[in-house]
Amino acid sequence: MAFQLEQVQYKDILKIDKLQIPEAKITCIIGESGSGKTTLLRLLNNLISPDEGSIFYKGRNIEDIDPIQLRREVVMLPQNPTVFSGSVKDNLLIGLEFAEKDKVRDDVLSEILRLAQLDKPLSTIASTLSGGEKQRLALARIMLLEPEVILLDEPTSALDEGTEERVIESVVEFAKGKTRTLIMVVHSKSIAQRFADVAVTIQGGGVVAEEGL
Structure with missing residues (x-):
């Protein structure tokens, strides 16, 4: 299992008796607004800690894992991701820099943009992008890191339906191809x-349904 939650409670927002999230699989979390979905994601990479209960990542209690190490393996894309000043290329490379990974060639960067369905030159100034384009740039930045676990919080909320399906299909194929947990x-x-x-x-x-599809 990638994650195992036992008797986890966070304020009055989330109370999960037991939940297992499989490794190297695609797990979708659904529910109404305010039901605790984002809180669950934030718990999984220790951005917040439960008031009660335990969360295990690959069999280890995440409280026993260095938070920086955990967040390099378990990377989260929030609904409103940060876009840095400078170009699209600068934004992609800064992710590698933060993760202390080597820079890559421009053709690799262009390919990751293609996977994220962002048809923009690397020289494009990031601040000129639309909200949906900024989401896809941030998604490309995460995919470039190839983390063990990718956490996405409504990654296509700013996209039209057709683009949404293409982006999700692409990131799912990416995760499966790299044997990653999404x-x-x-x-x-x-x-x-x-x-x-x-x-x-x-x-x-609370978890009201958990089903394999």
Whole structure:
């Protein structure tokens, strides 16, 4: 298992008796707004800590793992990701710099943009991008890192339906091709049914359904 949660409670937002998230699979988390989906993602890479209970990552309690090491393996893309000043290329390279990884060639950067469905030159000034384009740039930055676990919080909320499906299909293929664990909060049950290996439904801060698809 990639993650195992036992008797986890966080404020009055989330209360999960037991949840297992498989390794190297696609897990979609669905539920109404305010049900605790984003809180769950933030718990998985220790951006916040539970008030009660335990979370295990590959069998180790995440409280026993160095937070920086954990967040290099378990990388989260929030709904409103940070876009740095400078060009698209600068934004891609800064992710590698933060992760202390070597720089890569421009053709590798262009390919990762293609995978993220962002058809922009590397020289494009990032601040001129639309909201949806900034989401895809941030997604490309994470894919470039090839982390063990990718956490996506509604990664396509600013996209039209057609672009949304292409982006999710691409990142799912990427995760499967690299044998990575992908955990996505999605707003659409149809997206979960199409792409997920496992769907977790959260309602009122608790898991009400957990099913393989």
